[in-house]
Amino acid sequence: MAVVGYEWQPPLNTGVPGMRYSWDEIKSLAVVDDNHLPYLSVPANQATGVSYSARDIDAFIVALPEKVFYPADAFDTLVPKLFKLGGAVTLPPQDQTIIRYFVTTGSAFRRFVRRYESEFDHQLVAAVMKLPFAQFLWIVEFATEAQWAVNQVAARAVIDATASLTEHYPFWIVHSRSEALIFNREAVSLNLNSGMGVLNMAGSGHAGFSRMNTNLRPTVTK
Amino acid sequence: MDEDKSGVFKLVDGLKPVDPKALADFEKEMTDQGIPEIIKDVEKRRILAAKSLQRRLEKPTEEKTEPPKS
Numbered sequence: 001m002a003v004v005g006y007e008w009q010p011p012l013n014t015g016v017p018g019m020r021y022s023w024d025e026i027k028s029l030a031v032v033d034d035n036h037l038p039y040l041s042v043p044a045n046q047a048t049g050v051s052y053s054a055r056d057i058d059a060f061i062v063a064l065p066e067k068v069f070y071p072a073d074a075f076d077t078l079v080p081k082l083f084k085l086g087g088a089v090t091l092p093p094q095d096q097t098i099i100r101y102f103v104t105t106g107s108a109f110r111r112f113v114r115r116y117e118s119e120f121d122h123q124l125v126a127a128v129m130k131l132p133f134a135q136f137l138w139i140v141e142f143a144t145e146a147q148w149a150v151n152q153v154a155a156r157a158v159i160d161a162t163a164s165l166t167e168h169y170p171f172w173i174v175h176s177r178s179e180a181l182i183f184n185r186e187a188v189s190l191n192l193n194s195g196m197g198v199l200n201m202a203g204s205g206h207a208g209f210s211r212m213n214t215n216l217r218p219t220v221t222k
Numbered sequence: 223m224d225e226d227k228s229g230v231f232k233l234v235d236g237l238k239p240v241d242p243k244a245l246a247d248f249e250k251e252m253t254d255q256g257i258p259e260i261i262k263d264v265e266k267r268r269i270l271a272a273k274s275l276q277r278r279l280e281k282p283t284e285e286k287t288e289p290p291k292s
Contacts, residue, residue: 197240
């Protein structure tokens with residue numbers, strides 16, 4: 001079978017502390033299963049009237065471009081560590097954050113930033129346009145429960161998908177509404193004094209950045 | 223900094239150096255735990271994936287039961 005889509009569950013206002021991932025917010029998967037009619041809705045959790053749920057699936061195989069060397073597996077471990085960057089960039093409290101990460105291309109990210117240019121500090125927009133991104137990027141979005149409910153995020157990390165697993169700083173950018181850390185990825189090893197800098201940005205005047213919903217170019221009907 | 227701008231400072235206007243102390247916690251966390259854990263997790267997943275290739279497809283339980291002898 002092939003998974004071709006998903007449906008978010010209605011936003012929850014749990015008030016319960018604890019970091020969550022975006023897949024915790026998925027209500028169902030849209031699948032094409034040879035044993036059923038096309039576009040079967042498979043609930044995330046077991047429900048009455050359905051033969052199986054997403055919990056019954058052992059593994060998903062996701063085809064990533066061969067240039068993506070930093071694997072998705074690594075993010076489950078890397079992402080919680082990013083909260084230690086709190087001394088340099090303002091992230092929401094870890095136990096109140098919903099994390100979403102996905103792979104995209106440098107050009108898709110630039111297109112997104114240009115489209116929502118008014119949400120970003122002009123210096124950050126300029127940095128996004130000038131940095132020599134690799135073709136593929138991982139994006140990590142940090143949102144509070146309230147922001148998640150309105151498709152917004154508090155902060156974002158842009159990570160080099162061609163980076164090595166052993167890099168301490170595989171980042172291009174880590175930005176919130178008030179600061180942006182910009183990294184030099186042209187050098188093999190990062191010098192903290194000369195290889196990275198911070199943009200202190202004026203208040204963005206909004207409660208959160210728009211979530212980057214479409215990570216790849218949508219299919220266009222011919 | 224203006225006179226000897228290089229690398230990312232040359233590329234991005236308004237960039238200021240970061241106090242390395244602000245990143246010390248992150249660097250320590252990555253060195254002591256982050257990178258060893260990441261390498262271990264990725265290797266664990268790779269072994270699981272390799273083992274899964276050797277897994278045989280199982281028939282549903284009801285098909286395993288033998289037909290009654292007549």
